[in-house]
Amino acid sequence: MRLTILGGGGFRVPLVYGALLGDHAEGRVTEVVLHDPDDRRLRAVSRVLAEQAEGVADAPAVSATTDLDEALRGARFVFSAIRVGGLQGRAEDERIALAAGVPGQETVGAGGIAYGLRTVPVAVDIARRVARLAPDAWVINFTNPAGLVTEAMARHLGDRVIGICDSxxxxxxxxxxxxxxxxxxxxxxxxxxxxxxxxxxxxxxxxxxxxxxxxxxxxxxxxxxxxxxxxxxxxxxxxxxxxxxxxxxFNRETVRAYQRAERTRGAFLRDQQARFYAEAADPGVSALRAWERTRAEREATYMAENRESAGAGEREEDDLSGGYEKVALALMRAIARDERATLILNVRNRSTLHVLDADAVVEVPCLVDAGGAHPLAADPLPGHATGLVCAVKDVERQVLSAAESGSRATAVKAFALHPLVDSVNLARRLVDEYAAAHPGLGYLK
Known part of the structure; x- marks a missing residue:
């Protein structure tokens, strides 16, 4: 069975491959195709995977390509784990938001909207290619903002795209x-x-x-x-x-903590991963050990500013072991082998939450089998949660509309309606500053 990973040069790919190495049952993944536009990153990650596979007799074969169509043909499963604009783009998203006094985070608030606006057009192109080149494939979306991107892809792939998150x-x-x-x-x-x-x-x-x-x-x-x-x-x-x-x-406390930080999370990861990829290019260095050291530091510092603002202390050891790769493997097993599993996933709502329409992507427990992911019935949310969910879902819909139409006014509306952006004038300024920082937002007119 063939698995294609889009964003195959990404730092977390070895987590997925490590999970695959532990699966020896019939119907397992036997071939992994890595796709990434950055050949240097592909070579580095391929080295890590080769070291992981040492001593595993039935390790899935790994190949790498920068040709997207080639990567998609023949795939049974496609993992979409792309980062449009790279970590430099994330750093800019965070910097601009924090300078404006609103949360700087890659999926929440202004940063998440900026990331979504430049990611959705790319994700839609991928979805259309999958529909044309691998119509029987299942797409498992890792790409953030995961719910928004999954909903964008679902408009072209229906229920054959499923979003996952380890939170x-x-x-x-x-x-x-x-x-x-x-x-x-x-x-x-x-x-x-x-x-x-x-x-x-x-x-x-x-x-x-x-x-x-x-x-x-x-x-x-x-x-x-x-x-x-x-x-x-x-x-x-x-x-x-x-x-x-x-x-x-805890909006105010979090913004202050992030503003006091030496650098944003995106900037930290950008610099940290640059060191890893440079180190992994050295044939005299163990790419796997370099990756493991980098990952340990990455996990230990996750949401550090939030924990600092709350006095929550360090992360516990059990929380440093990842998780999204285990969800992905369980999801693939359930579909490929009809091994029923209950997993929390991002899927189309259908009738799960009555305050949202059937096509709105929600994150809920699902029963997964060979037919895909089926959301389970859920009791209504309380009023405070319903208000947040409806408000943020409407923002996501404005992002999708702006990405489809290229309307700057709709992009402004997306920012202005978000609960963490408190001014229409600020929304206009954010659109201007993000468009100036990201060439990928040049389509907004």
Missing amino acids: PVGLGRRIARVLGADPKRAFVDYVGLNHLGWVRALRVAGRDELPRLLGDPALLGSFEEGRLFGADWLRSLGAIPNEYLHYYY
């Missing part, structure tokens, strides 16, 4: 661990949009264990989200929010 998985795992439950046996009632969702229950053998957590201040303070949001606020909500909701609930 809900990590959150559910942490809650289960604190409660002494096996994460594999727990059902996580998680509902919302990508990077905008809440755990409302954690059921073990049919019993909801979340009230026990919410009622115990010591337990609440013993894991990352408890320290990040504070026990009082979590009890007020009656739910555990995704970590990215910290940008909404």
Whole structure:
């Protein structure tokens, strides 16, 4: 079975390949095709994968190409993990937002809108090529903003594109661990949009264990989200929010923390990965060990400013092990082998959340089988969560409309309607500054 990874020179590709190396069952991936426009990055990642495969007799064969159409032909699964504009683009997204006094983050608020505006046209082109060259392939979207990009691609691929994110998985795992439950046996009632969702229950053998957590201040303070949001606020909500909701609930504190930082997260990753790719090009250096060192630093510093502003301390060791590659492997297994699995995914809403239309992409538990991902029924969200979800979904729709029409006015509307952008004039300024920084936004007129 052939898997194509778009963004195949990306830093996290070895996580996916490492997961594939542990799969020895019939129907597994036997061929991996890496695609990236940057041949230097492809060579570096290929070296890492070659070292990972040493001693694994049935390791999937790896090839690399800069030709997108060649990469797509014959694929059974396509992972879309692209970054339009690279990490320099992310650094600019964050810098411009923070200079304007709004959160600078690649998926949340102004930075996420800017990233979406330049990513959607590229993602749509990929979706059209997949429909033409590999119509039977399943596309698994890793590309951020994951919900927005998945919805853009779904307009051309329907339910054959599924978005994934490791945040809900990590959150559910942490809650289960604190409660002494096996994460594999727990059902996580998680509902919302990508990077905008809440755990409302954690059921073990049919019993909801979340009230026990919410009622115990010591337990609440013993894991990352408890320290990040504070026990009082979590009890007020009656739910555990995704970590990215910290940008909404503690907006001012987060902006100040990021403004005080020596450099933004994007700038840190840009510089860090530049060192890795330079090191991995040296034939006398172990590319795998260089990658492992770089990854350990990357994971340990994830959302460091948010944790600093909340006094949440360092990340726990168990949270440094990744997760999205495990979701991707479980998703592929369920589809390719009809091994039923329940996974939290980004899919078209259908009738899951009645406040959104059927085509709106949401992030919810799904039953996955050979027919794809089927969202499970969900209870309505409370009013405060419904308001945020509807507001942010409308912003996503404005981004899609602006990307399709090239309308600058619609792009301004997307920024102005976002809950974290507090002025129409600021929205206009942000559009001007992002367009000046990113040639990929030249289509806005």
